[in-house]
Amino acid sequence: MTEQEIRAVLAVAMAYDNRKPGEATVAAWAEAAHRGRWAFTDAVEAVHAHFAESTAWLMPGHVTQRLRAMRSGPAAMAELLALPAGQPTAPERVRSIVDAVAGRMGWVRAVADPAALGVLDQACPHCHAGPGRPCTREIARGRRRGELVALAAPHPSRSRDLAAAHTSTGPEWTP
Structure with missing residues (x-):
């Protein structure tokens, strides 16, 4: 959730209990929202549901609990x-x-399809897989020791080089 969405959730809570949130409160609730994987509309609904059923002071943990209950239901x-x-x-x-x-x-x-990004168009600097070939690793134990197996995702160095070439914004780039 964005900071503006956190402020909106706090504004809903403020309408019920007259709280006076400051910057520290916004930062704390933003951290709780990140850890609890809140979605904005669901978080607002959880605040309304809390105050419809409880007189307790609303804390971020209450919102997270309600969201988990909402998500686990049919x-x-x-x-x-x-x-x-x-x-x-x-x-x-x-x-x-x-x-x-x-x-x-x-x-x-988190990560888009590597083939769609063109990650496999270049050789991997880590495992030396050629262009168009998936990254591999060597099995270290058991009777298949020494065999190469394909990885589900390319090595980070392979996609990092491509990302750096396609963006000027640096770490904010998302596939």
């Missing part, structure tokens, strides 16, 4: 019916359902 029928129609196993349908669930859970996609 999805509302309206949400299930709103899922896109189509072939049940079509890649586009699966992707849209995964994205919908990820949004509901407040998840953020």
Whole structure:
């Protein structure tokens, strides 16, 4: 969540209990939101639900507990019916359902598909996998010792070099 969203959640709480949040409060709630993986609309709903059922002073832990309870429960029928129609196993349908669930859970996609980024277009400086080939590692134990196995994701040095070449903003770049 952004700082503005944290301030908006605190404003909702302030409407109920007349709290006077300062910069330290915003920073503390932002840290709790990050650790609890809050989504803005769900966090606002959790604040409203807390004050509808409790007279206790609202703390970030209360919001996190309510969000976990909301996420662990079954999805509302309206949400299930709103899922896109189509072939049940079509890649586009699966992707849209995964994205919908990820949004509901407040998840953020960390790394995009390496092939889509062009990461595999260059040789890996770590394992020396050639262009177009996946990164590999050597098995160190067991009867398969010494065999090379493909990694699910490329080595960070392979994607870092590509990211540096495609951006001027540095570490803020997201695939």
